[in-house]
Amino acid sequence: MKNRAKRSILKVARVIRSKNSGPYELTLDIMFKDRRDYELFKKKKLVTASQIAALYGVDKSEVLKIIYFEPSQAIKITLKRKIPSGTPGDTDIYGAQQHAPLLNLKF
Amino acid sequence: MEKRKKLPPFKILSTTAILGYGFPLSSFKKGLSKKPDLIAADAGSTDPGPYYLGSGKSFTNRTAVKRDLRLMIKAGVEKHIPVVIGSAGGSGARPHLDWCLEIVREIAREEKLHFKLGIVQADVKKEIVLKAWKEGKISPLPFVPPLTRKVIENSENIVAQMGVEPFIKLLKAGAEVIVAGRSYDPAVFAALPISRGYDRGLALHLGKILECAAIAATPGSGSDCAFGTLQEDSFILEALSPERKFTPQSAAAHTLYEKSDPYHLPGPGGSIDLTGCKFEDLGQGRVRVTGSKFVSSEGYWLKLEGVRLAGYRSISVAGVRDPIMIERIDEILKAVEVRVRDILGKDSQGSRLYFHVYGKNGVMGELEPVKKTKSHELGIVIEVIGPTQAEADAVLALTRSVLLHYGYEGRIATAGNLAFPFSPSDVAMGKVYEFSIYHLMQVSDPAFFPVKTEKL
Numbered sequence: 001m002k003n004r005a006k007r008s009i010l011k012v013a014r015v016i017r018s019k020n021s022g023p024y025e026l027t028l029d030i031m032f033k034d035r036r037d038y039e040l041f042k043k044k045k046l047v048t049a050s051q052i053a054a055l056y057g058v059d060k061s062e063v064l065k066i067i068y069f070e071p072s073q074a075i076k077i078t079l080k081r082k083i084p085s086g087t088p089g090d091t092d093i094y095g096a097q098q099h100a101p102l103l104n105l106k107f
Numbered sequence: 108m109e110k111r112k113k114l115p116p117f118k119i120l121s122t123t124a125i126l127g128y129g130f131p132l133s134s135f136k137k138g139l140s141k142k143p144d145l146i147a148a149d150a151g152s153t154d155p156g157p158y159y160l161g162s163g164k165s166f167t168n169r170t171a172v173k174r175d176l177r178l179m180i181k182a183g184v185e186k187h188i189p190v191v192i193g194s195a196g197g198s199g200a201r202p203h204l205d206w207c208l209e210i211v212r213e214i215a216r217e218e219k220l221h222f223k224l225g226i227v228q229a230d231v232k233k234e235i236v237l238k239a240w241k242e243g244k245i246s247p248l249p250f251v252p253p254l255t256r257k258v259i260e261n262s263e264n265i266v267a268q269m270g271v272e273p274f275i276k277l278l279k280a281g282a283e284v285i286v287a288g289r290s291y292d293p294a295v296f297a298a299l300p301i302s303r304g305y306d307r308g309l310a311l312h313l314g315k316i317l318e319c320a321a322i323a324a325t326p327g328s329g330s331d332c333a334f335g336t337l338q339e340d341s342f343i344l345e346a347l348s349p350e351r352k353f354t355p356q357s358a359a360a361h362t363l364y365e366k367s368d369p370y371h372l373p374g375p376g377g378s379i380d381l382t383g384c385k386f387e388d389l390g391q392g393r394v395r396v397t398g399s400k401f402v403s404s405e406g407y408w409l410k411l412e413g414v415r416l417a418g419y420r421s422i423s424v425a426g427v428r429d430p431i432m433i434e435r436i437d438e439i440l441k442a443v444e445v446r447v448r449d450i451l452g453k454d455s456q457g458s459r460l461y462f463h464v465y466g467k468n469g470v471m472g473e474l475e476p477v478k479k480t481k482s483h484e485l486g487i488v489i490e491v492i493g494p495t496q497a498e499a500d501a502v503l504a505l506t507r508s509v510l511l512h513y514g515y516e517g518r519i520a521t522a523g524n525l526a527f528p529f530s531p532s533d534v535a536m537g538k539v540y541e542f543s544i545y546h547l548m549q550v551s552d553p554a555f556f557p558v559k560t561e562k563l
Contacts, residue, residue: 086156
């Protein structure tokens, strides 16, 4: 296979965001600009639990699921919240600012 | 066999994403001109955190909620359109429901409106939860610790998210305005059409989108109305202000929001299955949705929510601009805590101390992959959670003063380590709650919630 420079997720994503899915889960969405890129990611499984675990420095078992959602050409990743929303020690009640490590995703 | 009559379109006006977030009068009027069969809004969320359920307070403003309710109830009663509100007061426990009902009664008096008010309580007594727990009828959601007797006993304001059944009961009893405690968000929209024979999957999926009103349109807004038309085999979404529209992408994107699996949306009694769902552009800002299915679960499960008191909080906010201190911030904060614990001894034992260091990892905490800050200044929120307010205040005061004058290695700014933006520097924030129950409970009767009506 020919080597090529890795591309940033920002080249192909329209939306990258994080939010609570209930107080115990954090859910991350990557929506693609172009259906072809979505299909490529889906076919080649370019987002894996190990990769997400590495980006967030968590155990793989804390990545609950990765789902490809056709109607929005989006990938949804759900993680365990280290600290449930609002429990002492929490830093982001809505979980809305936990997406930044995803911006470093390369493929 | 008698041929079934085709169902006419069922039209729903969703006013706002959360009661109290407001909506433009022009959108509301446009919605009314389309002769809706139902006006509804969801008032709740667990998003603002556990405090509101525990304290019995609403996270929305009373004046704002009254404004929204006044418009909805006045129009509904005058035009004979049922008005349905779920998760009253935000968290939907008894104090929140009472708070919302008081507003409704005030409106009725002020506007001289007379109607039959339906009320549903969502509170679940501890004895009921304990009994279900003993019988093995409680199941935790992912990442939620299993329930114990102690957790149940220490929990406050336990509520269950009700499905459509209590609403149907009240609508059949002739309620014109319904105010319910904690509800599954789509229930307020789906109950009436389901009782009239519309498809459960489509009605609930429509409700799932309408509960956030115009957030699912583009540009999205939580403070604007949305309009849904349910048919036998599909539903149609449209926005009511000229500046926004629904697109297949906006409607589908909303299905992703705040959920872990967009294809299967679980709720009371089963889940909405969207694997065969299609979003189709009808033009003029309208979208048709088909293929949403309801799949019944084995047994009828309700989601319970409960919180417990975690202590009392005190905080202080300060900034650091000294580069030598910023370089050593981790070791300094660690040493400060050791010093404070040493001075207070057992008086600090019950208190937890947190430093939220903005500019370093204040937002992501231990998830932060950037370990070394490049920031030239840091914002520090010193937080103490103690068993009483007095203990929290004492630990905070000492932590603040020790940090202010701490003589770290290499220090050359000897006048003080912190820039306080405020005097007083310390704030007592009162009770802190944490989620303790977020579990499913199996019930035999889906309409297990107490309902009543009241003539206003």
